[in-house]
Amino acid sequence: MVKLDGRREPFVREKVTVSALKSGAPPEEARAIGEAIERVAYDGMPSGEIRRRVLEQLRDRNPEWEENWLMYDRAVKKRGVEAAAGIPAR
Numbered sequence: 001m002v003k004l005d006g007r008r009e010p011f012v013r014e015k016v017t018v019s020a021l022k023s024g025a026p027p028e029e030a031r032a033i034g035e036a037i038e039r040v041a042y043d044g045m046p047s048g049e050i051r052r053r054v055l056e057q058l059r060d061r062n063p064e065w066e067e068n069w070l071m072y073d074r075a076v077k078k079r080g081v082e083a084a085a086g087i088p089a090r
Contacts, residue, residue, distance in 0.1 A: 001045050011041040016054055022072065023058055023065040033057045 001011050017034035025033065037053055059066040 001041070001047050001050055003047050008044075011038065011045070011050070013038045016050070019054065019069065020058065020065070023068040025058065025061065025065050029061055033061070 002008055013034040016037050017030045020030035020033045021027065033054065036057055037050060040053065041050065055066050055069060058069055
């Protein structure tokens, strides 16, 4: 994957799984989300695309989990969440 600053890193399914767990997904769902993203990941995939796909998975399974992720980004990472994810403002 390619980070926003241009650095390249390998895709790590466990990072997605842990993020999904922190968003409130139970372990089985978090693992399924990690596996779903791993299936579509490709070399050079932008981290923003991975993030967008994770948010879609969270929203499809439980919109509260997506909101938990977005709240974490706003509070802890101080991100402009919607812009970084390509999500229209609500």
